[in-house]
Amino acid sequence: MTSSLEVFPGEITHAAIVELAERARGFGADMVVGLGGGKALDTAKGVALKIGARSVSVPTIASNDGPASAAIAIYDEHHIMQDILHLPRNPELVLADTQVIANAPVRFLRAGIGDAISKKFEAEACAAAGATTLLGTPASLTGLMAADACYRIIRQHAVGAVRAVERKQVNEDLEALVEATVLLSTLSFENGGLSLAHALARGFSYLDRARGTLHGDHVAYGLLVQLVMENRSEHFISELCAFYREVGLPTRLAEFGLEQPTAGEIRELAEKSMVSPSAARFAPPVNADQLEVAILKVEAITTAQT
Template identity: 90%
Template sequence: MRIFAATSRYVQGAGALDDLGRYCRPLGSHAFVITDADMAKLLGARVTASFETAEMASSLEVFPGEITHAAIAELAGRARDFGADMIVGLGGGKALDTAKGVALKLGARSVSVPTIASNDGPASAAIAVYDEHHIMQDILHLPRNPELVLADTQVIANAPVRFLRAGIGDAISKKFEAEACAAAGATTLLGTPASLTGLMAADACYQIIRQHAVAAVRAVEQKQVNDDLEALVEATVLLSTLSFENGGLSLAHALARGFSYLERARGTLHGDHVAYGLLVQLVMEKRSQDFILELCGFFREVGLPTRLADFGLEQPTATEIRELAEKSMVSPSAARFAPPVDADQLEVAIRQVEAITAAQN
């Protein structure tokens, strides 16, 4: 058996935010919008106006800042009182996952409006729930992907460029992770083998990133939208999701879980963790050093990390490297690799990455 998962409608382009109400109208009449304080001030009026134009009722609510079970429960109560038939997430990953969590709790339709392209969460059915210290507690799943994902590329271009870089890091691994899952005979989050569609999406995602990422980053540094940025956002938001949901996740994302436990890496981004994790995975795959060095060159060109020092871990201790290896094994993604790996092997691979990349600096 194979299962294909995807969002029902994907809308992307500069100025698309002003049409949010029009695209939401087929989904219902009462939109409960969850966002953060900054986005409420910056974009709240445009969002409210778009729903008024579409003759819909809307309520804009600010979430507390961390996606926890308590936050989801509280906002679900407010949404229920409002009579919401759709929950709209507006902002970064935390706001979007909080909105998806509320939609799951209420059985309402889910809409994602990313204001940054830092990861592939907007189009995904997955919901990452953390504790107050941003340690992952649960991965929940909507019964189906968001009904609508709307990405305004001018809004994304106006955001700090480090978020776009992280989105590149989160997406560029998908080709290698999907291929690793297929080679290991592992199942995706849907519980079925990697599909041909997922593998094709993952390969296309990688090719688009390699072709367009450098110019797209330069455009966002100037707060501009160009064809390269449009291509890159489609890869990092849409294709990346198709890749991991229908292809699978492996060691690169396991390493990302491990990073969340490193005190000196606090405040660094998920996509940056995945990018470094990809280098570790490539070492575990026994890829040639030339291949890894070439990819590191690309990472540096777009501003992605290649060393633990790039996360604030100057001269990482043996304890930190061991903790990264051990905590990475907590992730279910660590098991989607053949032959099976353990913390000792990951520790050796991390040290190899540090040695390889140190030679380039």
């Protein structure tokens, strides 16, 4: 068996995938192994799709559920999402070494919690709206059950897992959490669907002052906005925010570099979130005006708690 090593160029774009696919094709690769973070793994999946090869994911961080997913998020050079592609099947193998994940900066694990904790509420919203998943199928009972289990595991094990990774250690909490954030989260959104929380994540990518902040953190904040749109009680939202603070997830726009966010920035976040197809997977239908009001309400709730 022979292999060839290629270095991830730094951003997952159509051009990067085409260039790397040409090299892989020239080498005669029949399997593409991605090693690294979410963008590197999605690039490897994109190359595998391009050349018709098998895909393997070896995550070095647990910042999202990309390693196990068939979905491939494509961005431009400014990290604004452009497209979502899909492998014909999920990766053949996901090799997640929890000691490697524990050695990574803890902010990545926190982002993975943020990306996964929304899945229960997004799958339920998708099902209630009669919407379809990214794969074009209705939300299934399997997806809803996986999403519920994912949420329960996160609430039970996330705090202990974060404390372990702060010490660069592996414990039972981390093992359980990684199973939830990498595997169950994938089963949840592929079979249950995405909704407003992920739509807000798309919106964040357009905000200049939020550059460099993580997808999972965007989703975590987006979930708070979705819960406001669902007319959840302030007590429910406040309790979830208390959990966010315990694990280190953001609850205010200020935590994304948006100190004293302008009316224009809040409006842009609302409008750009509507670009995402996930914004349509919610009932009743929402518009940018409603999202803007919901964002302001989240800010009011979370600011009052600090």
